[in-house]
Structure formats: structure tokens, C-alpha cells
Amino acid sequence: MYSHVQLNKAYRLLNHGPTILVSSRHNGKQNIMAAAWVTPLDFDPPRITVVIDKSTYTRELIEASGTFAINVPCVAQLDVVRKVGTTSGRDLEDTDKFAQFGLETFTAKEIDAPLLKGCVAWLECRIIPEPYNQNTYDLFIAKVVAAYADERVFSAGHWHFEGHDDLRTLHHVAGGEFFVTGAAVKASL
Amino acid sequence: MYSHVQLNKAYRLLNHGPTILVSSRHNGKQNIMAAAWVTPLDFDPPRITVVIDKSTYTRELIEASGTFAINVPCVAQLDVVRKVGTTSGRDLEDTDKFAQFGLETFTAKEIDAPLLKGCVAWLECRIIPEPYNQNTYDLFIAKVVAAYADERVFSAGHWHFEGHDDLRTLHHVAGGEFFVTGAAVKASL
Numbered sequence: 001m002y003s004h005v006q007l008n009k010a011y012r013l014l015n016h017g018p019t020i021l022v023s024s025r026h027n028g029k030q031n032i033m034a035a036a037w038v039t040p041l042d043f044d045p046p047r048i049t050v051v052i053d054k055s056t057y058t059r060e061l062i063e064a065s066g067t068f069a070i071n072v073p074c075v076a077q078l079d080v081v082r083k084v085g086t087t088s089g090r091d092l093e094d095t096d097k098f099a100q101f102g103l104e105t106f107t108a109k110e111i112d113a114p115l116l117k118g119c120v121a122w123l124e125c126r127i128i129p130e131p132y133n134q135n136t137y138d139l140f141i142a143k144v145v146a147a148y149a150d151e152r153v154f155s156a157g158h159w160h161f162e163g164h165d166d167l168r169t170l171h172h173v174a175g176g177e178f179f180v181t182g183a184a185v186k187a188s189l
Numbered sequence: 190m191y192s193h194v195q196l197n198k199a200y201r202l203l204n205h206g207p208t209i210l211v212s213s214r215h216n217g218k219q220n221i222m223a224a225a226w227v228t229p230l231d232f233d234p235p236r237i238t239v240v241i242d243k244s245t246y247t248r249e250l251i252e253a254s255g256t257f258a259i260n261v262p263c264v265a266q267l268d269v270v271r272k273v274g275t276t277s278g279r280d281l282e283d284t285d286k287f288a289q290f291g292l293e294t295f296t297a298k299e300i301d302a303p304l305l306k307g308c309v310a311w312l313e314c315r316i317i318p319e320p321y322n323q324n325t326y327d328l329f330i331a332k333v334v335a336a337y338a339d340e341r342v343f344s345a346g347h348w349h350f351e352g353h354d355d356l357r358t359l360h361h362v363a364g365g366e367f368f369v370t371g372a373a374v375k376a377s378l
Contacts, residue, residue: 015225016360016368017206036204039228041240041326049238049328051230075374082376133322137230139238141326159362171205171360171370173348176378179205181360182371185264187271189365 002148005121009157010147011040013072013121014048016159016181018169021071021084022050023105024061025113032097032116033058034085036172038070046144048125053138057090062127063134067111068142072121074153075180076166080118082176110145120167121149159184191337194310198346199336200229202261202310203237205348205370207358210260210273211239212294213250214302221286221305222247223274225361227259235333237314242327246279251316252323256300257331261310263342264369265355269307271365299334309356310338348373 005013014020017039023032037051048070052059062068073081080101089097098105098114105114108124115122125142133139153159153167161168161181171179194202203209206228212221226240237259241248251257262270269290278286287294287303294303297313304311314331322328342348342356350357350370360368 012363016362017208017225017228019206036206037228037230039206039226039238039240041226041328047326049228051228078374078376079378082378086378137236137330139230157363158366159368168371170374173205174201174346176376177347178374178376179348180371180374182357182369185267185359185367185369187267187365187367189268189271189275 001150003151003155005147005149005154007046007144007147008044010046010123010144011043012157013123013147013149013154014038014040017171018072018181019081019172019178021073021081021116021119022052022058022068023071023114023116024058024065024068026061026065029061030096030098030114031057031061031089032084034081041141047128048142048144050140050142051138052140057088065112066127067113068125069108069111069113069115070123070125071116071119072169074120074167074169077118078170078178081170120153120169121147123147190339192340192344194336194338194343196235196333196336197233199235199312199333200232201346202312202336202338202343203227203229205358206360207261207370208270208361208367210262210270210305210308211241211247211257212260212302212305213247213254213257215250215254218250219285219287219303220246220250220278221273223270230330236317237331237333239329239331240327241329246277254301255316256302257314258297258300258302258304259312259314260305260308261358263309263356263358266307267359267367270359309342309358312336
């Protein structure tokens, strides 16, 4: 179903700017939220930045655990992305978003976090502590320590969505409106 | 041709993760380069982050001027994006990339920078000096001080590319391979 992505190619999972889901676990509590503000920061070692608001339950979990996973969702998961992006795990009594919305997961390898099944790529991340950025800008810098992708749409360092429209990635604009990742084009140079 | 975008809606020009061009001017020297690693950081006041490598001529100009412009290019400009992304303005004698590649510009209003004609959105940015982030991570944080968009594809805070396929935005993967911003979809919730 999925295969490992070489760490020096992991930036290609995010380079086209898809909306992602951040999942986290600490002391048995787990959560998942949508985030559009993620971007690569370096190729090798692969580092990324992600903006996580102070008000979120995810913020509490990732600051406590020092880790999180990035899940790259696809068109088939549009409503899941919206659901986990508009509810707070803190408001759920005796359950979590995974149970609440019937989301299946598998286990991360290098960190303790649930990875969402049905996504097309996953990056396991370890936070590089930068308290000033975190407190001033809600900005987290993290090292990617493992990466995987659904080999039907990403292999040998390249996305290939043709024939898999339901597995295309998503780009959030605002208020539940997204663009689907469209046609591949290549510069003539 | 273009209209002002309210500053609290400026993040929507970048939220879907397009590849952008950074343009800059200082003491009569000007340059433009491609960058994929840009993302909103806050809504209001609008702030963004962008990664600008130390080796680039743009880095020299924006650190000297304290400002830069983000130009959001479109499909019609695919080869321009590639050209300005694979050459250095430092290597051009007695000219610059604008003259070299026949690029027309208009003048920014709040900062001193050339804005590239034919793009579909522009954000004028003033750097918030953070020397540690700049030196350690090549990461710049900036405040958006003015924003515009081509009203054929962005108005009232929303992108609407239907009927304007040549004006769709681009998402770089690697090596001159891009995805075009695809179909609009809306979550059912």
C-alpha cells in the first residue's frame, strides 16, 4: 500500500503546497487537525515548518511529546479533512476524533503518533525546539525522521496522479473550499 | 487589470500553496527568483514566511532593502518561472533578469520593488528582522503591506479560475515539473 520515501526526497511530498493533517499522541491522548500552513525548510536533512495555533489541542500534545506526524490527505477524504479541521479534540469527552469520526490509523515507526489510513503520504517529524518562534509566531520547525507514500501516486521521487483522481491532494483556500492538485506540466527548458 | 485585495484576505492568495516569484530592488539593482517555500503565518496583520537561500542574489537585495514583493505566476508564464528560477542575477553583466528575459514590470506602491506583469497576484512585503532565523534557517518573516490580484481570477476574497486555464497558478514539485491548480471542490459540511 505504501512505501518508504528517501529522506532527501521527502520535501517533494509537500513542495506543491498541499493541505495536510497533523496527528499527535502523548500519554495515551491523541488528536488530528487540519493545517494549510506547512512548507519545506531544507532538503537534506529534511526540515519543515508548520504553524500550529496556541489554542489548539494539537499544540498541547506536540509540545509535550516533541513530535508529530504530517498526513497528506486526498480528494476521497475531503469531508474528513473538513471535520477534523473544524472540531477540537479538547471538546470530545471520553473519546477522540479518531473514534468520533471512525478514522482508522496505523502506527508511526520513529515517533509515537497515529498515521491516518487513506492518506497518500506521511512524514514523521521531531520538533527542533525554538521556543521564541513557537511563542511569538506559533511557528514550529521540525526534522523529518521518516516518510512514506502511497506508491500508486508517488514513487521514485515523483507524484503521478493520472488514473487516480480520488487520490489527488488538496489545497485549502478558506471556509471548506479547496482546489484539487491538477494537471502535471513541465517547463520546456 | 488588477484590483486591491483587503489585507486580511491576503493570505488567500497563498493559502493553496502556489509557487511564487520573489522580486526585489535596492540601490537601482533589481532581481527576481522563483521560490516554492512560502506560506502564510498569520491572517491579520497578514504575515508570511519565505525561505531564501544565502547563496542567492535576491538574499543580498532583500537584506539590504528590508523589503520584497511576492508575485504569483500562472500557467502562461511557465517558462518564465523556470528561467528566473534557474539563473542567477549575479551572473548577468550590465543587465538584469528583467531585461535579459524581456520581462515587463510595474511599480510597487508601499515598497521599492518591480512587480512582474502577467502574474495573477502580488503581495508587497516588509521584512520583520529576525537575524537568528535568517542566519540559521534561511527563513524570513515578513508583513504584507499591500496586495493585489488579477480580478479575472480573484475577487471578493476568492479565486475563480474557470474559463481562464492560462491564468491558473502553479505548484512546483522538482526539476521544472509543476502541477497546475485544478478543480475547485467544497466539503459538504
